Amino acid sequence: MRTRTFAGAVALVAAAALLSGCTSHGSSSVKADKGPTSATFNLYQHPQSFNALKTSVGAEALTEELIFDNLVQVKPDFTFEPRLATSWDMSADGMTWTFHLVKGQKWSDGKPFSSADVLWTFNATANPKVGSPASTKLANVVGYNEVKSGAATTLSGLTAPDANTVVFKFTKPSPGFLGAIAQGASLMILPEHVLKSHDPAQLGTDPWFNLPTVGMGPYTMTKFTPDQEVDLVKNKHYRSSVGIDKVFLKMLTSDVAEAQLQTGELDLAQVAPADLSAVQGIQNVKVTSAPSPGFLRIVANDEKFPAPVRQALLTAIDRKTLIKTIYGGKADLVNSSFLTKWAIPKDLKTYSFDASKAKSMLTAAGFDFSKQYTFEWVPGTADRDQAITVILQEWNSIGVKAQAKQVDAATQLADIKSKAYDFTFSGGGTYTLDPASSLAFLSCSNAYPAGGNVGYYCSQPFDAAAAQAQSTVKQSDSAPLWKAAAKIENQDVAELWLYNPQTVWATSTKLKGFAPYGDFTNVFAEAAKWTIG
């Protein structure tokens, strides 16, 4: 019996070890490497695949920034930076954009890069069979409707006069095109020589993107272990020198990331405001922050809560105190969904906290105080979890009966779609320099599910002002129009804007050259310049 028991135990451990050895590809923490230099960065989400035609957000977008490259990028100071395009020109009427590409560059597999790659990428993006969310950015390119209807497979308005030049022609003035294609991991240029033989209908789910080994970015992916790690080595064909030989991207909880910052296993992590004080005390770790283009707002179901009610509910929230207590002051109060400075008028209403005034406003608006309302939110983000408690207390104190309801993301979307919700949190923001990107969640035509307007805000005067601003070429001419639109939105309280939290980064003192990007989707844009040691 004893022999059998012992043998059984040994067999179980051996079988498990064998099974694991056969199936796992894992590696996580980083040993001090005597040879090539290496650095480890934390990803705040778990990437699933790296299909640049499909994704433009989250950890996937961050990783894609390291392995791919786009024509233009946005710098930490929110100005444009040449990438695969060394320069660009817009015609005086805003109907033509010309991009001049880098010359003599190669993909990570040694094949030459040319305008054919750019054409293939943009045509694939426009192709409805691919189902790329970015296709909407090409809606004004000549030939888009033909591609969309299936009458053509390529955009007639997209041409390449030579191997180093790409020309876009538009059906109407498109001054915001540069901003639209420069966002984070948006419209990354993909290798035509690898993907041209792939079926466009399958590109959206193409397994090649589970381990894309050919790119123009500073690094090449060598291994991807879901939920654990992405291994990258420097791209020897990158257009400039790359400072760190190997990069490992890990997927850790914030607590473990904090622990690994302390042990020196981690070199870079985005820090939640709630963890700020803990991280600031860690030796050999530097904490930096930058204003973010993202903001947190409460979306009130506009079909249930008219503008006067929304104004009152916003007045009932002490946003300044929330910023002070939750973010340690590292957030900016906002009163508009527009974050592009030149598009925001200075005389916006501020909706300063005043509980008694808010109650009077609600009474005047005929608000039903007897009804029970729900505030749906997806728990797990410390600052939102704290904010919802305070906000509900503030609302309850003026007689608004609202209670929190925890949901998961899929349920939240289902309730938004059925318009069953009362209030919910929404994040995101304007990640480009173009104020038009705010229209994705404000204009009537973008009411969910057609777009991201989950509050169902719809104002014809606002849409008219925004449309006029969008088709105005010069910034000096469009700015007053955008300001007029922003004023309407501010008056209507399209959303209950809370604040614009700064993005906080913790880096090991070994990591040199890091500049805090407020736009966390762009943080790896300059990773080639970083060094370790």
Place this chain on the structure above:
Amino acid sequence: MLRSLLIRLVSSVGVFLIIAIGLFGLVRLAPGDPADALVPIDAAPGIRDQLVQQAREQLGLDKPLPVQFALWFSSLIRGDLGYSFSTHQPVDQMLADRLGPTVLLMGSALVVGLIIAIPAGVFSAVKRSTAFDGVISSVSVVALAIPSFFLAMLGIYVFAVKLRVLPSAGMHFSGDDSISDLVYHLILPVCVLALAVAASFTRYVRSGMLEQLGLDYIRAIVAKGATPFRALMHALRNSLIPLVTVLALFIPAYLAGAVVVEQIFAWPGMGQMAVNALTVRDYPVITGFGLYVAVLVLVCNLLADILYTVVDPRVRTSR
């Protein structure tokens, strides 16, 4: 005995199919639309609904539910669990990739926990109402009362951050796939999980032993001149019979419930995969995970039946 096992096996297949059908229905009853979750909310202004519809057609979710069920069930019978909605990888491949790390972590913790629990429970029973028994019982209660995630965080803080003798997370150091490195990374999570197993099973073994030690056959064995150790072994063997039942119920719940610890230790197992799949309503992965748990329950129950015949000859002879 073989016949009865065959009957159990056939009935297990039937139960599995019933569970599979139930799972399909339950997963689809959950609120939320997988196609909706696949398209970023503000990524495609104006055409988002078209992309959602396109995704729905690609995933086959536009078909009537009975048709979806028929397609899914016919694939299941052929051993095909379908493709993940989010990663587009075969679900059986994903399950196979995650099974190893989960079995390794949880299996090791179970073995270590039992290695601690059995002697601790036996000695606690033998030394009943002594200081030793008191200490073992108290430690068990405390270990049971502390949630695994707290122990995990405490372990990381003490052994990885302060003492720096163990790694804080993961299965390997980057670039090192050796067995020794794997074992090094196993130590902390296994200890955390094993403590909970040991605490739970120590109490089972103790109470089982106390019951057996009070029976007449033990006195008879001692009266016939057997050594106390031999008497103890007889009692232990009989006390293991109820433990087999507990284990059969415990293992599936244990393996399915690895979510939190796997997440804390960045262990790429089944739990992580299931949580991600639930968040985006990845139906094939959710049902695949559910079927994995169902298989575990059925297999463990079957194994329990077989083990009964090993530890209890009465069962063997009665069949």
